Amino acid sequence: MSADTASGWPFWTEPLDRGEGIRWKKVGKVFDPTTVNLPVGCLEFAQSPHALKFEDFVRVFFSTRSADSDGGKYRSHIAFVDMDKSFQSVIRVSSNEVIPLGALGTFDEHGIFPMSLLRHGDAIYGYTTGWSRRVSVSVETAIGLAVSHDDGVSFQRAGPGPILAASLHEPFLVGDGFVLLIGDTFHMWYIFGVGWRRYEPEVPADRIYKIGHAVSANGIAWVKDEARQIVPDLLGPEESQALPTVIEIQGRYHMFFCYRQSFDFRANVDRGYRIGHAYSDDLRVWSREDDASLQGTPGDWDSDMQCYPHVFECDGRVFLLYNGNEFGRFGFGLAVLETVMP
Amino acid sequence: MFKWEKLGKAFTPQEFPGRPWMSEFAQAPSTLVFDTFVRVYFSCRPPADANGQYVSYAAYVDLDRADLFRIVHIADQPILPLGGLGEFDEFGTYPVSVIRAGNEIRAYYGGWTRCESVPFDVVIGCATSTDGGTTFQKLGNGPVLGLSLEEPFVLSGPKVRYFKDRWYLWYIAGRRWKLVDGRPEPVYKIRAATSADGIGWVPMNLDLIKSRIEDDEAQASPDVTYAGGRYHMFFCYRGSRDYRGKAHGYRIGYASSTDLVTWTRDDALAGIEVSDAGWDAETISYPHVFELDGKVYLAYLGNHVGRYGFGLAVLDGTLG
Numbered sequence: 001m002s003a004d005t006a007s008g009w010p011f012w013t014e015p016l017d018r019g020e021g022i023r024w025k026k027v028g029k030v031f032d033p034t035t036v037n038l039p040v041g042c043l044e045f046a047q048s049p050h051a052l053k054f055e056d057f058v059r060v061f062f063s064t065r066s067a068d069s070d071g072g073k074y075r076s077h078i079a080f081v082d083m084d085k086s087f088q089s090v091i092r093v094s095s096n097e098v099i100p101l102g103a104l105g106t107f108d109e110h111g112i113f114p115m116s117l118l119r120h121g122d123a124i125y126g127y128t129t130g131w132s133r134r135v136s137v138s139v140e141t142a143i144g145l146a147v148s149h150d151d152g153v154s155f156q157r158a159g160p161g162p163i164l165a166a167s168l169h170e171p172f173l174v175g176d177g178f179v180l181l182i183g184d185t186f187h188m189w190y191i192f193g194v195g196w197r198r199y200e201p202e203v204p205a206d207r208i209y210k211i212g213h214a215v216s217a218n219g220i221a222w223v224k225d226e227a228r229q230i231v232p233d234l235l236g237p238e239e240s241q242a243l244p245t246v247i248e249i250q251g252r253y254h255m256f257f258c259y260r261q262s263f264d265f266r267a268n269v270d271r272g273y274r275i276g277h278a279y280s281d282d283l284r285v286w287s288r289e290d291d292a293s294l295q296g297t298p299g300d301w302d303s304d305m306q307c308y309p310h311v312f313e314c315d316g317r318v319f320l321l322y323n324g325n326e327f328g329r330f331g332f333g334l335a336v337l338e339t340v341m342p
Numbered sequence: 343m344f345k346w347e348k349l350g351k352a353f354t355p356q357e358f359p360g361r362p363w364m365s366e367f368a369q370a371p372s373t374l375v376f377d378t379f380v381r382v383y384f385s386c387r388p389p390a391d392a393n394g395q396y397v398s399y400a401a402y403v404d405l406d407r408a409d410l411f412r413i414v415h416i417a418d419q420p421i422l423p424l425g426g427l428g429e430f431d432e433f434g435t436y437p438v439s440v441i442r443a444g445n446e447i448r449a450y451y452g453g454w455t456r457c458e459s460v461p462f463d464v465v466i467g468c469a470t471s472t473d474g475g476t477t478f479q480k481l482g483n484g485p486v487l488g489l490s491l492e493e494p495f496v497l498s499g500p501k502v503r504y505f506k507d508r509w510y511l512w513y514i515a516g517r518r519w520k521l522v523d524g525r526p527e528p529v530y531k532i533r534a535a536t537s538a539d540g541i542g543w544v545p546m547n548l549d550l551i552k553s554r555i556e557d558d559e560a561q562a563s564p565d566v567t568y569a570g571g572r573y574h575m576f577f578c579y580r581g582s583r584d585y586r587g588k589a590h591g592y593r594i595g596y597a598s599s600t601d602l603v604t605w606t607r608d609d610a611l612a613g614i615e616v617s618d619a620g621w622d623a624e625t626i627s628y629p630h631v632f633e634l635d636g637k638v639y640l641a642y643l644g645n646h647v648g649r650y651g652f653g654l655a656v657l658d659g660t661l662g
Contacts, residue, residue, distance in 0.1 A: 102494075103518070103519075104459060104460060104518075104519040104521070104526060105457070105459065105460040105463070105494075105495050105496075105516070105518075105519040105526065105528075106494045106495060107489060107494065107495075109459060110458075110459070132457065132458075132459075132463075133457065133458035133459065134428070134455060134456065134457055134458065135455075135456035135457065135458060136427060136428065136432055136433075136455075136456060137427060137428040140428075140455075142489060145491070158491055159490075159491035159492050159494070160491075160492070160494040161489045161490050161491050161492060161493055161494030161495070162489050162490065162491070162494075163490070163491055165488045165489040165490070166430060166465070166484045166485060166488050166489070167482075167484050167485065167486075167488055168468075168481055168482035168484050168485065168486055168541070169482045169483070169484060170484055171425075171428075171429050171430065171482070171483040171484035172428050172429065172430070172484070173428075193428070196426075196427040196428035197427075198427070205427055205428065207428070220491070
């Protein structure tokens with residue numbers, strides 16, 4: 001597959017400008033899961049891409065889905081695709097899920113979505129979000145840890161349970177952990193549920209979640225900044241915020257995430273996921289400054305929805321991987337940072 | 343060997359109609375001694391729903407301190423509401439363990455949710471009372487001891503204690519869900535956590551009591567008291583299959599420790615067995631030891647794990 005050639009190649013010849021706010025140059029969709037053979041019988045979905053750099057390629061982990069044979073409910077599995085550093089071509093797709101789903105009754109029995117990666121010494125830490133199905137509501141989630149010693153081809157659980165889960169003031173739906181080691185401290189940005197709400201009678205309850213922060217000395221035992229929502233709402237209290245990803249650019253921390261209304265968001269274009277942005281100089285106070293530069297392209301793969309961002313640096317440039325329409329059913333795309341605010 | 347004299351069943355919920363939320367069961371007794379009465383907290387149930395599923399409420403009965411077989415008062419309402427949609431305690435508050443903490447009374451309880459692949463999951467919540475234990479307010483909408491790396495599901499049966507300026511919580515943690523005739527049955531073991539304030543808990547991450555009757559033995563109700571320079575734990579245990587009847591059903595075991603980490607199990611010392619006939623002839627479970635006016639009592643459940651109430655026994659002599 002090829003990237004959007006209209007964007008011009010190579011796309012990072014110009015230096016990073018300052019002063020015009022965050023501005024992304026879209027490259028286009030770079031991976032379509034329906035064009036490759038996926039592991040464990042998965043046919044569609046490459047959600048929540050997360051890049052792990054190697055010397056001459058980038059390994060992009062994502063969640064893909066299998067459907068239960070009985071009722072058609074989905075299970076998410078983690079796979080990866082190796083791409084050349086220009087994201088023009090697929091080198092390899094993993095032949096297996098990198099971690100099997102959890103045992104009967106465990107927090108990650110019914111799916112792992114997403115997984116974020118952190119190189120730590122010779123190991124790669126994979127922070128998973130495990131899904132387990134409930135009866136009165138659809139699901140509960142928690143964050144697990146799995147470790148790889150073979151460059152991410154396979155991961156072993158640190159234990160059968162989660163490392164971050166529901167607690168006194170975060171009653172459910174802890175997930176989407178993204179971890180950076182800054183100085184001697186591991187920082188995790190994640191989401192926690194603040195409500196399950198039935199917006200109309202006889203329909204399944206929808207969830208509302210916000211972005212939070214935890215710290216750790218070892219990446220395993222975490223202390224939450226319990227129930228503190230760190231990114232202000234743009235859409236009001238019923239905004240759901242998901243998948244924080246953080247990068248330091250020129251001395252300032254930038255967070256990208258996605259946000260949406262909490263019901264009627266799947267098919268209603270006006271209420272679906274958009275990419276949000278906040279910045280911080282102290283890792284505590286985050287100022288929200290959503291930027292209009294990453295908009296959907298009418299008629300294109302991301303026309304109706306932009307979600308599940310992952311920001312990373314590679315060879316001196318800052319990239320954003322993200323999903324488009326239908327939560328990434330048909331793959332993920334790429335944008336490159338052109339400008340950053342002062 | 344301890345020698346318990348059985349005193350009989352002390353409370354039968356079916357004898358007190360008019361509380362639809364307490365139509366049957368009085369499970370996992372936990373006591374708090376007042377000037378003139380002993381308040382026994384327990385968990386009870388309204389009738390099962392159309393799908394045969396139960397919810398569980400926590401309540402109490404006050405027994406006359408001078409005559410434990412005289413009922414003084416029964417809770418007019420459950421001491422706690424069930425949790426909201428999607429919360430950990432949406433479908434049950436069972437079991438409950440209470441303790442005085444300054445001017446408050448704290449309750450630690452198992453909160454039940456329903457799952458798809460297994461029937462339920464449980465984590466431990468905390469609530470406090472400022473009206474003498476009649477009503478409790480939850481500290482939060484989530485658990486005070488939730489799932490963690492080594493404790494992946496079914497954290498239940500909390501028993502809170504305060505020894506030597508430190509909070510202790512004994513509880514059970516699920517080790518695996520075992521398929522028995524196609525049906526998932528939880529295998530759980532006795533564990534503990536410690537805390538400086540009773541709110542932030544650090545699990546010991548140890549199975550404290552060695553399994554005896556089989557590897558998949560399930561252990562519950564770890565009830566710890568201190569006497570005579572040692573810690574005494576009464577608990578109950580059962581087999582992993584066909585445990586609803588007499589053969590593999592709950593029995594009461596015993597272990598002791600001097601350091602609260604290493605426990606020596608010797609069930610032969612427990613000193614209480616099923617009766618030849620009557621309300622506790624098939625199984626005995628959920629022991630709770632308490633001292634009252636110079637005597638040591640044991641509250642426990644009989645057949646059908648407390649469906650028809652709980653009973654009492656009194657120790658011949660002292661624990662120490």
